[in-house]
Amino acid sequence: MKIVRRDWIFFAVALVVLGALFIGKGRLKSASVPYDEKHTRIYEDMNKGGDRAVIEKNCQVCHGPRSVPLSKGHPPKEQCLICHKLAQIIK
Numbered sequence: 001m002k003i004v005r006r007d008w009i010f011f012a013v014a015l016v017v018l019g020a021l022f023i024g025k026g027r028l029k030s031a032s033v034p035y036d037e038k039h040t041r042i043y044e045d046m047n048k049g050g051d052r053a054v055i056e057k058n059c060q061v062c063h064g065p066r067s068v069p070l071s072k073g074h075p076p077k078e079q080c081l082i083c084h085k086l087a088q089i090i091k
């Protein structure tokens, strides 16, 4: 395939878009799940190879309106562990 000028423009635009996405991600860096007594259950379950989707259901028990609420600007609430990585993996 011959590379014409239009292809280069397309490539440049794609690069800019990707770059913007990447920077945007970095700015919204989410805290990792602390490794403390409140969260050891999660670490244990994950290390046992538990199902992430099931484990995440437990987050809401504490991180709900009643105890440790999420800030108003918090992103959509499902799938906590995709954004909040475990601070350390213990075996």
Ligand code: HEC
Binding pocket: 031, 032, 033, 034, 036, 038, 039, 042, 055, 056, 058, 059, 060, 061, 062, 063, 068, 080, 081, 084
């Ligand atoms: C037993 C109650 C409990 C459960 C269950 C729980 N948390 Fe927490 N979490 C807390 C408390 C209390 C704090 C604040 C004090 C601390 O750091 O332990 C906290 C703090 C955090 C923080 C740190 C916030 C910051 O500003 O640094 C993150 C991230 C977090 N939890 C994510 C999760 C996720 C994700 C889950 C589910 C996989 C979860 N938590 C389950 C009680 C809980």
Ligand code: HEC
Binding pocket: 028, 029, 030, 031, 056, 059, 060, 063, 068, 069, 070, 071, 072, 073, 074, 075, 076, 077, 078, 079, 080, 081, 082, 083, 084
């Ligand atoms: C789309 C990514 C994403 C998902 C999914 C997500 N979070 Fe967050 N979370 C963030 C970001 C980014 C912040 C930092 C927000 C800020 O600095 O304003 C944050 C902050 C927090 C904090 C600190 C307090 C606050 O609200 O600023 C806690 C606790 C927390 N998240 C828990 C959870 C729990 C529990 C879940 C699942 C029910 C969850 N998060 C799902 C991205 C996410």
